[in-house]
Amino acid sequence: MLGLRFIRDNLELVNDAMARRGFAAPIGEIVRLDDERRRLLQEVESLKAKRNEASRQIAAMKDRSAAEALKAGMRRVGERIKALDVETAAVEEKLNARLLEVPNLPHASVPIGKDERENVVARTWGQPRKLDFEPLPHWEIGERLGIIDFERGVKMSGTRFYLLRGLGARLQRALIAWMLDLHVNEHGYQEIYPPFVVKEECLVGAAQLPKFRDNLYHDVEDDVWMVPTAEVPLTNLHRGEILDATALPRCYVAYTPCFRREKMSAGRDVRGIKRGHQFDKVEMYKFTRPQDSYHELEKLVDNAEEVCRRLEIAHRVVEVCTGDLGFSTTKTYDVEMWAPGCGEWLEVSSCSNCEEFQARRANTRYRPTPTARPEFVHTLNGSGLALPRTVIAVLENYQQADGSVLVPEVLRPYMGDVRVIR
RNA sequence: GGGGAGAUCGCAUAGUUGGUCUAGUGCGGCCGCCUGCUAAGCGGUUACAGGGGCCUUAAACCUCUGUCGAGGGUUCGAAUCCCUCUCUCCCCGCCA
Numbered sequence A: 001m002l003g004l005r006f007i008r009d010n011l012e013l014v015n016d017a018m019a020r021r022g023f024a025a026p027i028g029e030i031v032r033l034d035d036e037r038r039r040l041l042q043e044v045e046s047l048k049a050k051r052n053e054a055s056r057q058i059a060a061m062k063d064r065s066a067a068e069a070l071k072a073g074m075r076r077v078g079e080r081i082k083a084l085d086v087e088t089a090a091v092e093e094k095l096n097a098r099l100l101e102v103p104n105l106p107h108a109s110v111p112i113g114k115d116e117r118e119n120v121v122a123r124t125w126g127q128p129r130k131l132d133f134e135p136l137p138h139w140e141i142g143e144r145l146g147i148i149d150f151e152r153g154v155k156m157s158g159t160r161f162y163l164l165r166g167l168g169a170r171l172q173r174a175l176i177a178w179m180l181d182l183h184v185n186e187h188g189y190q191e192i193y194p195p196f197v198v199k200e201e202c203l204v205g206a207a208q209l210p211k212f213r214d215n216l217y218h219d220v221e222d223d224v225w226m227v228p229t230a231e232v233p234l235t236n237l238h239r240g241e242i243l244d245a246t247a248l249p250r251c252y253v254a255y256t257p258c259f260r261r262e263k264m265s266a267g268r269d270v271r272g273i274k275r276g277h278q279f280d281k282v283e284m285y286k287f288t289r290p291q292d293s294y295h296e297l298e299k300l301v302d303n304a305e306e307v308c309r310r311l312e313i314a315h316r317v318v319e320v321c322t323g324d325l326g327f328s329t330t331k332t333y334d335v336e337m338w339a340p341g342c343g344e345w346l347e348v349s350s351c352s353n354c355e356e357f358q359a360r361r362a363n364t365r366y367r368p369t370p371t372a373r374p375e376f377v378h379t380l381n382g383s384g385l386a387l388p389r390t391v392i393a394v395l396e397n398y399q400q401a402d403g404s405v406l407v408p409e410v411l412r413p414y415m416g417d418v419r420v421i422r
Numbered sequence B: 001g002g003g004g005a006g007a008u009c010g011c012a013u014a015g016u017u018g019g020u021c022u023a024g025u026g027c028g029g030c031c032g033c034c035u036g037c038u039a040a041g042c043g044g045u046u047a048c049a050g051g052g053g054c055c056u057u058a059a060a061c062c063u064c065u066g067u068c069g070a071g072g073g074u075u076c077g078a079a080u081c082c083c084u085c086u087c088u089c090c091c092c093g094c095c096a
Helices: A004-008 A011-021 A025-061 A063-099 A136-143 A149-159 A167-186 A199-206 A231-235 A290-311 A357-362 A388-395 A409-415
Strands: A121-127 A190-192 A198-199 A224-226 A242-244 A249-259 A278-288 A317-318 A330-341 A345-354 A363-365 A377-387
Touching: A004 A011, A004 A025, A004 A345, A011 A025, A025 A063, A025 A121, A121 A167, A121 A290, A136 A167, A136 A242, A136 A388, A167 A190, A167 A249, A167 A290, A167 A377, A167 A388, A167 A409, A199 A224, A199 A231, A199 A357, A231 A249, A278 A357, A278 A388, A278 A409, A290 A317, A290 A330, A290 A345, A290 A377, A290 A388, A290 A409, A317 A345, A345 A357, A345 A363, A345 A388, A357 A377
Parallel strands: A190 A249, A242 A363
Antiparallel strands: A121 A317, A198 A224, A249 A278, A278 A377, A317 A330, A330 A345, A345 A377
């Protein structure tokens, strides 16, 4: 969420930013509602000051009849105040609803473009693997090896569900444990095991609500929501807190399953495990001082790339253009691994700076100096990495002519030294 | 699920016959003084948000309003009285 005063004072800049996103934000309505709100506040607050003064006088009065007269007058003032309070609340509610619909401002360095076709490749690591046989897509590898079972997943849970079996399940678990260890031991993150179910205010804090309601699983009985990403609980880890500046940046990493009920278009990513209603992810998250956030973003991307490098899988980093930028983010890098079987670059991580957009919603601040007023922190998030797609990349890059799959070196200690899945 | 207790300015607490509570005190924090250094001591200060004023802007400053878990009610006036909700703790039940 953008600050109301910021919008008021930087109208042109905000309108320009929305244009770069190609987003029709209700800025005009926000300004109009804010004018209305301030007009009401001025009136009601001066009436309240008057009432408080009168109450002080009544308390001090000896003359009862004069007091009664004053009270009678204040009764009318009280009614007017009540009416204005109701009106103000209605305007503020509307204003707040509009504010929640406004996306973040793209950073000046973000390439301008309409959609993902105009994203810019920043760098590529490694050569896309050339196999001396016809590479299979992972769904064929998985089914032949009996490690991915689509049919039974659908039987139990419906379309877009699958199950992993044997060394397939083990491979995913190994990746999770290895990635967590890497980020904790070498990149300075603290591991968090968060709840997988959260209250509505957490979704609002992470800016999943109100905009992405349709994509979320919601339990109506208890009015709780299943997390679509660990970013949600992590954003709310310090909800309402004022952090100590010396403790920043705070870097967290969490493994969670992710639940998304998006109605997926038929024919798009329907094959394999690339896109499902449930998937696992290791997520990195940072709370930083404003002046550090862009530097921390670069480190975040590098941490994600390090996973790819150690798996020795070719990948590239893409700068997401203004038109493709996520709702909450000012700047995003996607990390994509090459998957020779399906012949595409797979998005395995998306690393973003949200600046104070989420911090404002979740009310997470820090004190720059011991005496300074609290300011919003900047928050960043990045996958480190998304599991099913990393599994895809491993299966397709490490497949062999005989249909077996080599286990990447770094994962073997996590796989009981199994070298080959066959 | 049943029963009981509680929620106050970073922490700990005072405040419940409604009116100098513009919420007191202690600890902690900050500023200053003192002192070879440190500690102690002394004095001051110390919540958050919003509106208005001042100003080229911001900070600072002045002023007003709101916030004593949340929402609502009674009243000229609510931390204080009434209702609803949330959360925490304890006991019982159930449970991996």
